[in-house]
Amino acid sequence: MNPLDFVVLIGSLLAIAAYGMWYSRHHRDLSHYLRGDKTTGWLAIGISVAATQASAITFISTPGQGYESGLDFVQNYFGMPLALILIAAVFLPIYKRLNVYTAYEYLGRRFDVKTRLLGAALFLLQRGLAAGITIYAPAIILSTVFGWRLDLTIIFSGLLVIIYTVSGGSRAVTLTQKYQMAIIFVGMFAAFIILLVKLPVNFDDAFAVAGGFKKLNAVSFSLDPDRRYTFWTGILGGFFLALSYFGCDQSVVQRYLTGSSLRESRLGLMFNAVLKIPMQFFILMLGVMLFVFYQFEQPPVFFNQAAWHDAVRHDPAGKLQAIQQQFTAAYAQKEQDIHQWLDARRAGDQAAAATARAQALASLDRANDLRAQAKTVMQADVPGIKGNDSDYVFVTFILGHLPHGLIGLLIAAFFAAALQSKAAELNALGSVTTVDFYRHLVKRDAGDAHYVIASKCFTLFWGFVALAFALFANLVENLIQAVNIIGSVFYGVMLALFLAAFFLKWVRGTAIFWAALASQTLVFVLYFSLNISYLWYNFIGCAACLLLSLLIQSALGSTGKSSNTSPVA
């Protein structure tokens, strides 16, 4: 990074922070602080919902996912359009008419207080955990760029986000997200175009290389339960994951509740239903093209260069240097094989192309084996080094191959993504703690000014909790998967609470409460004992909770009736 990059980076960050603080000056009442002034149009809502979901992890980790595994991760989003249609048709009208601050207030009206608190507690638990990872993601960039210590970087960037969020409130979050998304997309498109320009082969050859190395297998109808991403896990598991996230997770619900009308909120959701799959496809394709690029430009053995240099210093026997030399030779062989393969393909010689392709695949396997050996040596020499370096792939390309100014813009884009999603999460965590717990259980009759201060204090509290978890986030392998795994473990049961509320009129509070507790325990047990795609836990948790609630309600009979007319604070 040179001075121009720093000017772009710091200028962007200060502008965002100042904008958030500017909007904080009028927050006198709770409704305005938590839901904005309810004048937001559909485009701003749509962007806000997309921005809340698309954190820095999306823009850092997803290209790495594309680089490692190709396009198959896009199937994870297949259930989303269907889920958003259901939410727009059923969930949203209820939330709007009840005029709730949080989705869990509705559970209190439909069932009882304990079910409302259980729903809110599940949200706080899973979102509090995931929030730590969204602070960690941008911190790994800065630690790589500046060579800072990762823990200090986490604390610094976490504090920046906390200050911005506490001062901003919901309206500021929604409005700033528009500009943050603009920065992100300009940066990502520019990076993609430069990557394509730098490719030494034409598009057809680039796609042939990507396809030949199985990076373009976007859709699979495999029924293998061990396979993480298939059409079926995407449609079924992805549907439940999206239904839970967009329908029951306050960090998103809060975004579309800022809409000026039901129409605006609905169109905002439909905007996401249409846009999400192409957006994820684009980001994954960026990763696939990075893979193609690094077939013609030698990549580092290990993309996390800070960790690599640290390990080399702790390797007096020179094992890593030896691996580096073998890797360089394997890479040269692979590049030669790929050129032979492309030449044969262009000449229309199918047999020679197939042979050369097989040789290129074997060379790639050799290079990957050497990478695996290097990771083993590094982890033995420096305990605690993370073995998965895919989150560093895009960052490595940015720093090594983009022009100055654009580097600063990309780093600013990652920060913007972190700020916007983190702000929405902390805003929601503070809202649920204030509305569902504090205002309901601790202090019922205070004035709005008191609740605004309380909400800011709880937002601050959750910010520090997330910060603490972020310090342990380097224990997980791939960041974007970690967030989805945490969501999948909790979301199924959370979703069941809402589906029972909407569709199972016989089920009352006591039955659904105990069914939810039992199902969540079941999901925990299965998660630690089975090795299946995590997306299935959304379905398992939801189905188990709904079935159990029906069974328990049958056993209880009419005695299990809850006070569905209980007041909502």
Place this chain on the structure above:
Amino acid sequence: MKVSQDDIPPGEMPSGGQQEPTGLPFFKTWRGVYLFVLGCFILWVLLLLALTASYS
């Protein structure tokens, strides 16, 4: 599935707001909007399938 109407305070249960105008030029009903979204999704899956088949 039918949404349970009797478990939510009176007046709070939606008709789904399906009668509310969409305000869009080509889609007068929400059902039309949802069908359009579904169509986009199917189109994307078909395109991804074509990409998978072309380069695998």
